[in-house]
Amino acid sequence: MKQITRNLKSGILLCLMFYSCIMYAQKNNLYKQDYLKILAKNHPDIGYTILTKSAGGEEVPLIKIGKFNKGMPSVFVAANMEGTHQISTDAAIWFVEYLSKHPQAYETKNWYILPCGNIDAHLRAFDKLKTGSTYNKTSINDDKDDQVNEDGPEDLNGDGVITQMIVKHPMGQYIKDPKDPRIIRKANLAKGEKGIYKLYEEGFDNDKDGLINEDPDGGVNIDRNFTYMYEPFKKGHGVWNGSEPEAFALMRFFAENKDIAMSIVLGKTNNMLFPPKSRKGGGIGRIKVPAYYGRMIGIDTQKMYGSDELKKVLNEKISDKSQARRIYMRLVNSKKPTIYQQEDLPIFAAVSKEFKSFLKEKDFNTNRLEDSKWANGSFEKFCYFQYGLPTFSLNVWNLPLPEKKGKDKQKQTPGKNKDVDAKQKKILAYIDKMELDEFVNWTKVNHPDFKEVEVGGLKPYALTYPHNIKTGQLFEQQLPYLTKLSDKLPKLKMSLKIHSKNKQIKEVIVYVENTGQFPYPTYMGERNGRPAPVILQYVGKPKLLSGNVRTRISSISPNQTLEFKFLINAENTDTIKFNILSENIFVENKTVSVQL
């Protein structure tokens, strides 16, 4: 019977794999909910849950993988938060399948996988007319006129995609680049160039208000609707942070699931290949202690203190260490962090280095167009700043660049416009080399508002998929590293030493070691106080003469060992116990007990 069941199971798995191959072959499939449901149904450790319903009424699936034993850390993988990066959704689904076959990846942790954070926008990619919109289906009057969603784009040249439109106009600022007329760029007035065209998105002025496509269908870009550094009153950002059901549900999920110990964002950003660099303002800088605290604590308020110096002076002056820590954090947090914290940069640098060598082994070309930067109000910033999680981002594919050779090495050209032009050139060179149908050549089209216009440009969703390599192969090369990355999470180990001061008084030293490769928590996590606390708990009848029943382990670096001393009034026969209580760290031995 067991054999039959086993055969049946492997049969189902084979069918699933075959099915998945077909699915991956079909790029234009939806986000494969049915596939995920079947996978979950046939696997004891995979759960298919609905996070919420999108503004457009679509279910947002969230896959849970693991045993979900209490106190086990979890990794949250979110994909395609902007909704226009389908390959990230495919990657997330591939990864679910990968995990399903690698149970060791969820032995000491669990996984939450969100295959698509912005489903409404994602589904727009399968509309007959492709616009590339990042909006969900919330109805928003973008131009605040008398109508809602009245002026979206139109397919003037009938090619099924929305590109750009240039119109000859005396006030035009744009020209066609003389070297490559496909490139539309701003005229360089200093070099004697004069603008000819105005540049618009392809469409009509439907409501005759003088603006083209200013109020399309929808909506809000979910990846701009999160709390951290949210920018209000901007188009596509929503009426307030967390206004959209998709973002609100995720924020609630993070608040309710304290086991989340790491975030991985699959999308257009990529701090695994391009780790954050040291920037001014990344550290806490030098801090002036306000007069109020100065008087209270009795320290010099004229002086500027560095981080370590401040910690030291507060610890000297304040006997209650937790109070000293609280004041330190309050002083540090008087400046709102807006970039990666200097103290956290080594984490990202080390991961990037290891990831690159992992890719090298797989013969993966890492020389490519630089990925997008993380945006204000994005999910990624929310994870790092608000929750202090080690947050990694990965763009599974971007346009490969030719190998750099000696003289050809391009110097960085400063200036935003030049960067844009350089990027356009690289894209076109790639399209030409690969003979891709991703660029619509500029062609004349009649237009009701302007009589004659030219329509052309890069297609929406262009260059989000590779053309000479199968996505499965691409995922195979990169995604297994994510399990390796998750193994770096902090792990704690505890040991005890007892010194007898006399027959009755014992000193117990508890050593707690971090055998993982990441600190608990990140520096950002230390600042925001969000990661669930780790508590060393004393259990026993004998009275503590010094030390507390519950001691918080506030931070521990990788390979660091902390000692906690307790003075105990006990008879030799007493048994005492120490527990490590945590919600988001794997602890090798949660309990150590000893007879005194």
Add this chain to the structure above:
Amino acid sequence: MKAIYTTLIAICLTLVSVGQSIEIPLRFDKYYTYEEVNEALEKLHTAYKNITKLELVGKSEEGRKILALTINNPKTGKDLDKPGIYVDGNIHGNEIQAGEVCLYYANMVLTKYKSNPMIKELVDRTAMYIIPVVNPDGRWHFFNDGGTSSSNRTIRRPKDDDRDGLIDEDDVDDLDGDGNICRMRIKDPNGNYKTDPEDPRLMIQVKPGEKGEWTMLGSEGLDNDGDGRFNEDGPGYVDPNRNWPFDWQPTFIQGGAGDYPLSGVGLKAIAEFLTKKKNILMVWAFHNTGGMFLRGPSTRELVVPGADIQVYDLLGKNAEKMVPGYVYKPSYELYPTRGDFGEFTYHCMGAYTFIGELYQRRRSEQYRNPNAKVGEKKLSPSHERMKFNDHLAQGELYKDWKPFKHPQYGDIEIGGWVKFSSRLSHTFMLQDLVHRNASAVLFSAQHLPHIKMEIFDKKKIGKNLYKIRVRLENTKGISSMSEHSWQKKVYTPDMLKLSGAKVIASGLISDVRLDKVNYKEHKPEIQFLRIGSYGKLEYEFIVEGKGEVKLEYKSRKANNLSTQIIMR
């Protein structure tokens, strides 16, 4: 026999409750419990069914109802078609008199509706929304649990305040069971305090080098979790006035912010209620304490445009005069806050918002001779307060020190100011407090925009070509839309729309005598606008056609207008 007793008891209880039943007009010589507030709202609604609506907005964390009373005369139009004012209170559970101001406002407006022509006119042209208790759990626990005047401020969302992995495990404890959390003191020859020789209930700090008698041990309570700290992790700590989604910041930047904006279930329900009431242009949210009328911005980084400050000044400076001693000022001057309700209603809803901080203790709890001669000895503030308690509050505000056997400290004494002191006015002063503040609200309601439209010129300027000039005038002090909402495009502005003929051109007249008109380039049939405080705007339409055309003024937050013109 048992059944008869039970029935008898039930009848007696019913009689007692009928005897205590709330009547209209409401009383303001007492504080209503949470249940009584709801009953009062129901009674008001029953007594004035024709012009009120009582709605369940949502439920709190512990499942208590949040009720909103709408005052609107449907005979004069739907509420959403009229300028709206919203009044709430008691977002902080302990700030209970804020709820009384709301009840008083509703009671005043409704009971005077028939007899007072000014109020009748106001009710007939506006819509009023009142939520007396935003934080029902807080109010309920304030009345029912032992506490200080600051207890139960927050919403009941559990939080591990001391980050020891245990949640809400070390609250204050009403050790003597008197319903109040007072102070604890212990005899200590090395203490910092000694008994005040003039009033043994008071203590004074010893001078350097002087021997003391007492050490203060803080608020009444136990170290419930044995961590060496007392009362450090009470129920909740999500401050409902830091949980709103404009300029919301995580807790490490703004304490009490909660996990995410609108994590409070009751607050989310109220936000949804307010989102539907698009006509609300004026908001009052009452708190205690300090005697202040606070307007935005709540931080120095936020900006309120000058045109909006003009409106605030009109209302705020008047309110200062109506409630003696209260100060009108920007909220950040008190202290900066983020994610508060006032910034949400101003920035996201486009409503002018005042935070009313009720009660000035020092000014109200007076025991002094205003005719005192120069040089005559005055009481110190603490002695004056004690005399006020003794002679005007009949000793109800202060509990004398009494010995208590504390399980952790041993022999201690418990005493001090009671829950219904400090931040709350004694009930004999309540009527004055609620009336003056509700009148300040009423004054602002009177200034909700009232727009008049007048066709002041109509000329034939060619074959089937007409020039029509129209004037829009706001006869009140609050603009039809805040300048901030206009600048940031928070919602669709007011519109002046001409239909029934082709509009060739239209524009805002900048100088009517010199015929200067700023023509609008596109869509001339609609002008988007806002009409400022007592503002006037004149527009010109050049129209092709003949016969009847329609001019409409549409506004989300002011009165809508429409008129017909015959072109001939």
